[in-house]
Amino acid sequence: MSKLSVKTNDNVTLCVLVSDENPELKFILLDNEPLTLGRTQQTGIVDQRMSKNQMKFVADYSTARVLVEQLGSNRSAVNNESMIKGEKRLLNHGDKVSLLFNSNFTYHLDFVTPPTYGVDSNKRTTNCLDKEISPKKPRSDSTSKWETRDGTLLVYNSSNIVHKEKIAAFDMDGTLIVTQSGKVFPVDENDWQIYSPEVTTSIKKLSDDGYKIVIFTNQGGIGVNKVNEKTFKKKIENILKVIKIPVQVFIATRKDIYRKPAPGMWNILVSDYNGGLSVDMDKSLFCGDAAGRPTRSSADGKPIKKDHSCCDRLFAMNIGLKFYTPEEYFLKESTEELYALPVFNPNDVMSNILYTDLTSKALFSPNKEMIIMVGCPGSGKSYFASNKLFCHDRMKIINRDTLGSWQKCVSEAKKYLSGVSWSVVIDNTNPDIESRKRFIDIAKSLKIPCRVFLMNVSKDHAKHNNKFRELTDRKHQKVSDAVIHSYFSKFQEPSKNEGIDEIVKINFVPHFKDPEHEKLYKMFLL
Ligand SMILES: Nc1ncnc2c1ncn2[C@@H]1O[C@H](COP(=O)(O)OP(=O)(O)OP(=O)(O)O)[C@@H](O)[C@H]1O
Numbered sequence: 001m002s003k004l005s006v007k008t009n010d011n012v013t014l015c016v017l018v019s020d021e022n023p024e025l026k027f028i029l030l031d032n033e034p035l036t037l038g039r040t041q042q043t044g045i046v047d048q049r050m051s052k053n054q055m056k057f058v059a060d061y062s063t064a065r066v067l068v069e070q071l072g073s074n075r076s077a078v079n080n081e082s083m084i085k086g087e088k089r090l091l092n093h094g095d096k097v098s099l100l101f102n103s104n105f106t107y108h109l110d111f112v113t114p115p116t117y118g119v120d121s122n123k124r125t126t127n128c129l130d131k132e133i134s135p136k137k138p139r140s141d142s143t144s145k146w147e148t149r150d151g152t153l154l155v156y157n158s159s160n161i162v163h164k165e166k167i168a169a170f171d172m173d174g175t176l177i178v179t180q181s182g183k184v185f186p187v188d189e190n191d192w193q194i195y196s197p198e199v200t201t202s203i204k205k206l207s208d209d210g211y212k213i214v215i216f217t218n219q220g221g222i223g224v225n226k227v228n229e230k231t232f233k234k235k236i237e238n239i240l241k242v243i244k245i246p247v248q249v250f251i252a253t254r255k256d257i258y259r260k261p262a263p264g265m266w267n268i269l270v271s272d273y274n275g276g277l278s279v280d281m282d283k284s285l286f287c288g289d290a291a292g293r294p295t296r297s298s299a300d301g302k303p304i305k306k307d308h309s310c311c312d313r314l315f316a317m318n319i320g321l322k323f324y325t326p327e328e329y330f331l332k333e334s335t336e337e338l339y340a341l342p343v344f345n346p347n348d349v350m351s352n353i354l355y356t357d358l359t360s361k362a363l364f365s366p367n368k369e370m371i372i373m374v375g376c377p378g379s380g381k382s383y384f385a386s387n388k389l390f391c392h393d394r395m396k397i398i399n400r401d402t403l404g405s406w407q408k409c410v411s412e413a414k415k416y417l418s419g420v421s422w423s424v425v426i427d428n429t430n431p432d433i434e435s436r437k438r439f440i441d442i443a444k445s446l447k448i449p450c451r452v453f454l455m456n457v458s459k460d461h462a463k464h465n466n467k468f469r470e471l472t473d474r475k476h477q478k479v480s481d482a483v484i485h486s487y488f489s490k491f492q493e494p495s496k497n498e499g500i501d502e503i504v505k506i507n508f509v510p511h512f513k514d515p516e517h518e519k520l521y522k523m524f525l526l
Pocket of ligand 1: 378
């Protein structure tokens with residue numbers, strides 16, 4: 001039995017939230033009239049984790065979408081992706097909402113064609129809440145096809161997009177379009193032309209052959225307000241008018257997991273934007289111009305600048321997709337396979353090495369001592385120092401990021417080492433003699449042994465770790481590449497002459513929180 005009833009006109013597409021646990025339980029969402037669900041008699045939910053007003057829904061019949069906002073404190077979810085208080089999402093027909101994350105309080109959204117109540121007996125006679133699904137109303141304006149995910153990813157769906165197992169994906173700038181002006185960056189939103197006539201014919205053929213056409217584009221300019229988002233969306237719509245085939249577009253506007261070569265745009269396509277169809281990786285492909293090719297000549301001998309980056313090729317490699325350059329795919333030019341990958345390949349990290357060549361001694365001594373870490377940002381000092389496998393309970397990790405200044409680190413180190421049995425680890429970069437001396441002096445004055453643990457990690461490896469940290473730990477303050485370069489320019493190799501008892505080189509031994517982290521770590525990240 002439905003908890004609500006409503007009289008409707010024949011031409012109205014009714015919108016209903018249907019409980020997955022009890023399909024009899026349905027809530028009608030009237031056009032533009034908010035409905036709040038939570039721990040109430042209406043829903044029959046008594047779980048105390050649920051707020052009385054947990055989620056607010058507002059249907060927009062003109063666009064066949066529903067805006068949902070989480071009001072309660074505990075997490076809810078849309079299509080199994082968790083939401084927090086204050087977060088809003090747009091729902092489409094068929095989307096699943098969990099009033100509480102990981103619970104059975106789930107509903108799905110149906111747009112239902114209402115009955116005619118005997119006005120014309122040839123017309124439908126089903127109850128308005130029976131699951132007779134009307135085709136979605138055509139969206140009234142182009143903006144209704146746009147969505148924003150996680151505040152940074154823009155997604156566009158052509159209204160007649162059909163999901164497929166075969167995906168033909170393309171980069172946009174330099175691949176599907178080039179500037180008319182001949183400049184690297186467009187001078188305005190109209191400064192574009194289709195890369196070559198083969199683009200439209202190839203895409204039509206792919207579509208006829210059962211491929212869904214997708215565009216993945218990095219547009220960091222939007223994130224830093226250099227490019228106007230509204231104007232850019234219009235530009236996409238104009239390009240798609242020329243392509244004339246239904247297309248899905250993903251636009252990464254920030255330096256986050258969605259920015260190529262990180263895999264976020266692909267992952268969200270597979271999880272949320274392919275109608276639940278799995279992707280045939282063997283038949284799918286990605287084509288882009290950022291392929292890491294050096295300066296070269298065209299067939300008629302004209303010089304061609306080197307590629308501005310390798311991010312398209314790396315994106316395809318990270319995902320495991322077949323990769324083509326626009327020249328290969330559209331112009332059928334033969335492949336030269338001349339390209340450069342980043343110096344550091346995360347797949348090369350060795351898991352079968354020891355942390356240190358020191359096999360005779362315990363890495364961390366049970367006796368009181370001072371350990372000075374030396375290593376650039378991202379070299380893994382904190383990860384190593386805080387790894388409980390190697391530390392003992394009476395070991396204080398002292399860190400400038402937490403305390404605020406080296407002076408505070410010095411006094412904290414003195415305090416602990418003056419105590420009965422505490423050892424300390426100075427978890428700062430300590431690149432030069434001057435920065436190490438502050439701590440060596442304390443050890444000397446207290447007659448405590450002092451060792452240096454020197455991180456055996458290259459600059460490119462540290463940059464990779466740093467990027468990985470950015471993508472996996474949003475709370476950690478971002479470290480620019482300039483800070484890493486500055487460490488290396490200041491670096492003075494530690495020497496026993498500084499008053500250090502022992503210098504131990506610490507190798508990078510990979511160890512991951514979970515398989516997802518390992519998978520991401522082993523991808524190329526720029
Ligand atoms: N052995 C390891 N295996 C897997 N990941 C690691 C390892 N060591 C470090 N990482 C990852 O590399 C990133 C950087 O490590 P960490 O924060 O320890 O560096 P750091 O040298 O302390 O940097 P900073 O000086 O900026 O604090 C982190 O995301 C960490 O999870």
